[in-house]
Amino acid sequence: MALPSPAEDSRAVFSHCLTVLVNLLGADIGTEESGTREWRRKARTVIRTGLDGRETVPDQFFDALIRAGIYDPVMSTLMR
Numbered sequence: 001m002a003l004p005s006p007a008e009d010s011r012a013v014f015s016h017c018l019t020v021l022v023n024l025l026g027a028d029i030g031t032e033e034s035g036t037r038e039w040r041r042k043a044r045t046v047i048r049t050g051l052d053g054r055e056t057v058p059d060q061f062f063d064a065l066i067r068a069g070i071y072d073p074v075m076s077t078l079m080r
Contacts, residue, residue, distance in 0.1 A: 010071045011035070017068035018043040024061055025050040 015035040022029060027046045032039040051057060057065070 011073060014068060014071035014073060015040065017064050017071060018047065020064040021047045021061065021068065024058075024064065 012035070018040060019034065022043050025047065027050055029039065029042040029046050032042055051061075
């Protein structure tokens, strides 16, 4: 996995990562517009509940989970 470019729009990349994870789970988060604060909240909830309780996570989740962790604006704020 390549290191992220600081020039990338981190919110757009984070929303894309969430979309990938939601799609991997086969989940639906409704008609909320992608990338909005409410959509990100719903996506986080779907991902958390979809992965909660699993003893292992399939390999295809690895890159998207790592990228989402890197670009998560909440985590970025906490790290400052």
